[in-house]
Amino acid sequence: MNNTTDLTEAEMNSLVQKHLTIWNEKDATKRLELMKNVYAPNIEIVDSHLVAIGYEKINAFINMLQEKNPQGGFTPIKPVDINHNIARIFWENGTPENPAIVTGMDLLVFEQGKAAHLYVFVDIENKL
Template structure:
């Protein structure tokens, strides 16, 4: 999984993509056929649900961006990484830790999200 860092960067870019058509194209490219995303705030099963989940987060936090917070750690078909959400160049209002499981062809199959810091 030599390109896992790049895959995670592209994954985070989906969360920042505000053009619905471009976001959906990226989801269709990076995610498996029947993916699942889950975190303490909800579960999204399938690409449509993941797209809707990302859109809802963008509505809740307009003008904020997701960015990596540290290196990606990976082995076999699993990766873990920390991310931050906040204004561009500003302090993070949310910090999370995701564990991604990839298909054999390298697409995201499951992402388990954990929230370490959430806004009040």
């Protein structure tokens, strides 16, 4: 099983940072274009709230999250960890006044140079 394209650590770090940029982008059209550079067309996301495949469903989920917390944003709280074609990033999501409304970790599996799987683990969800 070798359907991966080797990425350097720097390339994977860059893709993970772009992944966070996608989730922080407020414009759905821009976000969709960014997704095409980072995610495989059939990317699968597994989150406690949904399992979805593809750009459109993920974009709709991000829209819903941003509607709940329009001033929110994802910020890394630890450096990216990389193991072969897998990267994980620990993050917080909140407002400038309360940066850790939600904390968690994303695990991205890269295939053919793009993220093919995204597993989201949420630690805490505090009320606004």
